[in-house]
Amino acid sequence: xNKTLTWTFGLLALLTLAALLVSNLxxxxxxxxxxxxxxxxxxxxxxxxxxxxxxxAHVAWRAAIVAVLAVINGVIAVA
Amino acid sequence: xxxxxxxxxxxxxxxxxxxxxxxxxxxxxxxGMALGAMAFSAADNGPLFHQSRLQLNATIGTINTxxxxxxxxxxxxxVHNFKAANLQKSSLQFKLAMLGGLLFIAIKGFEYYSKIxxxxxxxxNTFFTFYWLLTGFHLIxxxxxxxxxxVLNRNITTTSIETVEASAAFWHMCDLIWLLLFPVLYxxx
Numbered sequence: 001x002n003k004t005l006t007w008t009f010g011l012l013a014l015l016t017l018a019a020l021l022v023s024n025l026x027x028x029x030x031x032x033x034x035x036x037x038x039x040x041x042x043x044x045x046x047x048x049x050x051x052x053x054x055x056x057a058h059v060a061w062r063a064a065i066v067a068v069l070a071v072i073n074g075v076i077a078v079a
Numbered sequence: 080x081x082x083x084x085x086x087x088x089x090x091x092x093x094x095x096x097x098x099x100x101x102x103x104x105x106x107x108x109x110x111g112m113a114l115g116a117m118a119f120s121a122a123d124n125g126p127l128f129h130q131s132r133l134q135l136n137a138t139i140g141t142i143n144t145x146x147x148x149x150x151x152x153x154x155x156x157x158v159h160n161f162k163a164a165n166l167q168k169s170s171l172q173f174k175l176a177m178l179g180g181l182l183f184i185a186i187k188g189f190e191y192y193s194k195i196x197x198x199x200x201x202x203x204n205t206f207f208t209f210y211w212l213l214t215g216f217h218l219i220x221x222x223x224x225x226x227x228x229x230v231l232n233r234n235i236t237t238t239s240i241e242t243v244e245a246s247a248a249f250w251h252m253c254d255l256i257w258l259l260l261f262p263v264l265y266x267x268x
Contacts, residue, residue, distance in 0.1 A: 009152040023266045051155040057093035072111035079118035
């Protein structure tokens with residue numbers, strides 16, 4: 001468990017650095033926007049499933065958090 | 080309750096408790112709706128949102144993201160150690176998590192001060208109205224989370240695993256909300 005949490009934290013740190021790098025890249029906003037949303041969604045799910053231990057919960061809770069995240073990202077991406 | 084006796088697979092007991100998860104979902108949906116409104120508003124005022132976004136310091140935002148995630152990591156470790164009956168270690172980790180929370184507030188305070196100094200206030204434009212309302216509302220959650228962690232840590236020898244998990248879930252909720260806010264406010268537009 002300790003190891004899993006440490007690996008998760010390391011991965012979150014890498015994703016944070018990756019987001020900072022991507023945000024400074026001179027690429028099209030239409031490419032950058034989904035890329036940033038993807039990076040932050042990965043971090044969101046890592047926190048929810050590993051730190052909050054949602055991975056142990058009933059499938060309905062796991063599906064609900066993924067659905068809420070997908071709807072929020074969908075609305076931001078479509079706008 | 081013995082943590083091994085809790086059936087997390089039960090729909091009625093997700094880690095942290097069903098009531099707290101209902102609050103978490105309500106909060107995420109509320110912030111999500113506000114971010115959706117912001118995204119649609121940005122579609123109508125693209126240049127204004129882009130220029131305003133450039134006046135925010137993404138590096139400070141990234142540092143605050145790292146601080147909050149580190150604090151969340153210590154909380155997750157503290158819960159793990161509490162379950163293993165290692166209360167001393169758990170208490171130390173809760174204190175480190177609180178330190179992270181205080182650092183987040185200090186950095187945010189510095190950021191707010193620079194924005195006020197530059198005259199970028201709630202009524203400056205639509206972008207800054209969203210910025211102040213969303214980050215301010217999130218900051219209130221961080222303060223409430225800190226109070227919860229403080230009270231929890233003071234009573235760590237007598238508290239139950241359910242209380243520890245619920246308090247930790249509230250703190251992680253602050254991480255989740257920030258992970259939704261940060262890219263939209265600081266990076267995307």
